Amino acid sequence: MKADKETVLTGAHFIDGDHAACEGAIAAGCKFVAGYPITPSTEVVERIALRFPLVGGIFIQMEDEIASSIAIQGAVWAGKKAMTVTSGPGFSLMMEHIGYAAITETPCVFINVQRGGPSTGLPTLPAQADMMQARWGSHGDYEIIAIVPNSPQECFDLTIRAFNLSEEYRVPVLVMMDECVGHMTEKVVIPEARQIDIVERKFTKKPPGEYKMFETNGTMVPEMVKVGDGYRTHLTGLTHDEQGYPAMSPKVQQRMLRRLVDKILLNEEKIRHIEEDHVEGADVVVISYGITSRVVLPAVNKARKEGVKVGHIRLITVWPFPESYIRELAKKVSAFVVPELNLGQIVHEVERCAAGNAVMQLVPHAGGAVHAPEDIYDTIKGVIEHA
Amino acid sequence: MLDQQTAEIEVPEAQNPVESLLRMDRMPHIWCPGCGIGTTVNCFARALEQSKLDLDKVAIVSGIGCTGRVAGYLNLDSFHTTHGRAIPFATGLKLANPDLKIVVYSGDGDLFAIGGNHFIHAARRNVDMTVICVNNLIYGMTGGQVAPTTPVTAKGTTYPYGSYDPPFNLPYLADSSGAGYVARWTVYHVRHVTKAIKEAIAHRGFSFVEIISPCPTLYSRRNRLGDGLDQMKFYKENSEIKNGADTKEVGMDFQGKIIVGKFVDRERKTYRQLMNEHLSNVFGEQFTPYEG
Numbered sequence: 001m002k003a004d005k006e007t008v009l010t011g012a013h014f015i016d017g018d019h020a021a022c023e024g025a026i027a028a029g030c031k032f033v034a035g036y037p038i039t040p041s042t043e044v045v046e047r048i049a050l051r052f053p054l055v056g057g058i059f060i061q062m063e064d065e066i067a068s069s070i071a072i073q074g075a076v077w078a079g080k081k082a083m084t085v086t087s088g089p090g091f092s093l094m095m096e097h098i099g100y101a102a103i104t105e106t107p108c109v110f111i112n113v114q115r116g117g118p119s120t121g122l123p124t125l126p127a128q129a130d131m132m133q134a135r136w137g138s139h140g141d142y143e144i145i146a147i148v149p150n151s152p153q154e155c156f157d158l159t160i161r162a163f164n165l166s167e168e169y170r171v172p173v174l175v176m177m178d179e180c181v182g183h184m185t186e187k188v189v190i191p192e193a194r195q196i197d198i199v200e201r202k203f204t205k206k207p208p209g210e211y212k213m214f215e216t217n218g219t220m221v222p223e224m225v226k227v228g229d230g231y232r233t234h235l236t237g238l239t240h241d242e243q244g245y246p247a248m249s250p251k252v253q254q255r256m257l258r259r260l261v262d263k264i265l266l267n268e269e270k271i272r273h274i275e276e277d278h279v280e281g282a283d284v285v286v287i288s289y290g291i292t293s294r295v296v297l298p299a300v301n302k303a304r305k306e307g308v309k310v311g312h313i314r315l316i317t318v319w320p321f322p323e324s325y326i327r328e329l330a331k332k333v334s335a336f337v338v339p340e341l342n343l344g345q346i347v348h349e350v351e352r353c354a355a356g357n358a359v360m361q362l363v364p365h366a367g368g369a370v371h372a373p374e375d376i377y378d379t380i381k382g383v384i385e386h387a
Numbered sequence: 388m389l390d391q392q393t394a395e396i397e398v399p400e401a402q403n404p405v406e407s408l409l410r411m412d413r414m415p416h417i418w419c420p421g422c423g424i425g426t427t428v429n430c431f432a433r434a435l436e437q438s439k440l441d442l443d444k445v446a447i448v449s450g451i452g453c454t455g456r457v458a459g460y461l462n463l464d465s466f467h468t469t470h471g472r473a474i475p476f477a478t479g480l481k482l483a484n485p486d487l488k489i490v491v492y493s494g495d496g497d498l499f500a501i502g503g504n505h506f507i508h509a510a511r512r513n514v515d516m517t518v519i520c521v522n523n524l525i526y527g528m529t530g531g532q533v534a535p536t537t538p539v540t541a542k543g544t545t546y547p548y549g550s551y552d553p554p555f556n557l558p559y560l561a562d563s564s565g566a567g568y569v570a571r572w573t574v575y576h577v578r579h580v581t582k583a584i585k586e587a588i589a590h591r592g593f594s595f596v597e598i599i600s601p602c603p604t605l606y607s608r609r610n611r612l613g614d615g616l617d618q619m620k621f622y623k624e625n626s627e628i629k630n631g632a633d634t635k636e637v638g639m640d641f642q643g644k645i646i647v648g649k650f651v652d653r654e655r656k657t658y659r660q661l662m663n664e665h666l667s668n669v670f671g672e673q674f675t676p677y678e679g
Contacts, residue, residue: 031483031677032479032482032483034475034479053666053669053670053674053675054670054673054674054675055675056675056676056677056678057677058482058483058662058677060478060482062475062478062508063475063504063505063508064504066472066475067472067475067478067504067505067508068475070468070469070472070475070476070479071475071476071478071479071482072479073476073479074448074466074475074476074477074478074479074480074481074482074483075479075480075482075483076479076483077466077480078479078480078483078484078487079483079484080483082479082483096469096472097469097472100468100469226484227446227464227480227484227487228443228444228446228464228484228486228487229443230443231464232442232443232462232463232464232465233464233465234410234458234459234465234466234467235465235466235467236458236459236466236467237467237468237469238467245412245413245459246459246467
């Protein structure tokens with residue numbers, strides 16, 4: 001399936017990441033957005049509010065982020081593609097419904113334009129400190145997919161991918177932008193609609209009566225229905241059986257939860273999206289994501305000029321974490337350097353996967369600005385000297 | 388001969404008259420003996436039958452709690468959402484498919500404590516939905532804690548010496564927030580409840596029906612009010628029908644008079660009408676209305 005040419009703004013644009021994400025959602029077929037104003041993400045929904053009356057979508061400004069994050073799920077069960085957009089404090093309020101989307105397998109997209117925290121923190125300044133919250137923020141065990149763009153162009157491209165993945169796996173997909181990427185204005189090329197691949201929802205072809213809400217038939221992802229088609233299904237946030245009925249037993253819990261987790265983890269390689277630079281034969285590999293990946297470039301270039309064999313990996317999907325990839329790589333390199341705009345989050349994942357096979361060095365930053373490239377350069381030099 | 392004829396008479400199997408609207412594969416339900424929720428479900432089912440709506444186009448959305456389980460027992464497209472969030476879920480569902488008839492069915496704690504903000508905003512916007520609140524004056528499922536509806540001096544486990552926390556007057560809250568239809572009845576008034584639900588469902592815009600209902604296990608027992616039947620007798624003797632009453636005057640005291648009736652019935656443009664009319668005025672032919 002291709003995007004709808006009536007809605008895609010084909011051409012070269014000079015826009016910021018927030019606006020590009022909005023265009024990505026429209027191109028992906030999003031028809032319902034609920035949101036609540038919060039810096040630095042508001043420009044996404046402001047543009048949605050401007051554009052939707054012209055492309056047949058509905059935007060509603062809800063009373064808070066809790067309402068926004070569940071209103072979109074109502075729209076999804078009416079058969080539409082939907083998303084909400086927020087930043088740290090709002091993201092905290094949305095945790096409840098990331099869990100609801102996970103257990104009910106409701107495909108939807110959450111954009112978080114990250115700012116410094118905790119609490120109100122740094123409303124107008126960047127951070128990458130919600131990465132663990134994205135993974136673990138709602139209670140209970142579950143898996144989500146999280147994608148991290150590093151440019152306005154990617155805000156467009158990856159928002160489309162977020163919608164596609166959410167439909168493919170029936171999972172909430174989180175686009176983890178940050179204030180820099182959200183407010184950075186660059187050239188964004190929006191291709192023609194026929195060049196944009198769209199994943200449509202898999203609605204069941206079974207007649208009512210034969211269809212069961214969570215029957216998988218050998219696949220990992222059940223087919224969906226929409227309200228009003230006569231299926232009269234029941235959806236609950238309680239642990240449920242294949243019929244969708246509440247069934248609170250250790251056995252049903254095990255079966256349901258195992259599949260919710262496995263449908264993502266067993267497809268990690270398919271979901272994986274990594275950019276590699278000079279990794280082959282590297283002694284040291286810098287692992288970064290989002291805006292930080294762009295600050296890494298001058299640091300690794302300078303080190304390379306001095307003869308240091310340094311590679312760079314950019315994680316574009318951070319969750320599910322590319323565990324086997326990092327594990328294998330750790331056997332080939334002597335050290336990893338992990339700069340992130342927080343005091344240490346993804347570095348712990350890298351360390352876990354490296355399992356002692358490589359030296360680990362975090363380059364922390366409390367947020368509010370990006371790293372100084374020199375800090376990353378100094379760390380690279382430091383691990384080489386000690387390796 | 389006579390004996391043979393008698394033997395041939397088929398005795399019809401006893402069947403619940405609203406069985407077609409229930410998920411019989413989920414029975415028995417979880418509600419306690421003497422609880423009023425089942426009575427409200429019966430009234431709701433009869434109202435739906437009488438409404439002649441296409442039931443494939445009716446969706447029911449509940450929150451969490453004893454009444455939150457209603458969605459799971461009705462043979463409709465049904466959603467058991469998170470605590471307090473049935474209304475915003477229903478808002479998304481209704482806006483995304485305007486052909487649906489949406490009923491939110493939940494308890495007083497769910498709708499007016501954790502969900503209170505969503506209630507007033509949906510009423511303000513006049514989103515086209517019916518909210519049915521089974522008000523048992525207490526948190527049932529979690530074990531008898533006070534609710535924002537518990538009358539002052541009534542006991543709950545979290546106010547063991549009697550509540551001093553002033554309660555909401557729900558019809559007044561709904562009225563002042565903009566609801567177009569507001570009624571209150573008790574589970575004693577089954578015909579009135581059925582009629583009110585039918586009217587609320589037929590009403591275009593945000594409609595609200597409060598149904599006072601006994602919780603014998605956790606409210607009546609702790610407050611020494613007898614069992615479910617005693618509560619029904621109390622409703623019979625202490626309810627006063629006042630259609631069109633000023634909602635300011637219908638607040639409830641502990642074991643005081645219960646003013647019941649249809650209080651509000653007025654037309655307002657729905658959120659969807661307001662949206663489409665306004666955007667059509669602004670954009671003219673450029674406006675691309677959402678197709679649903």
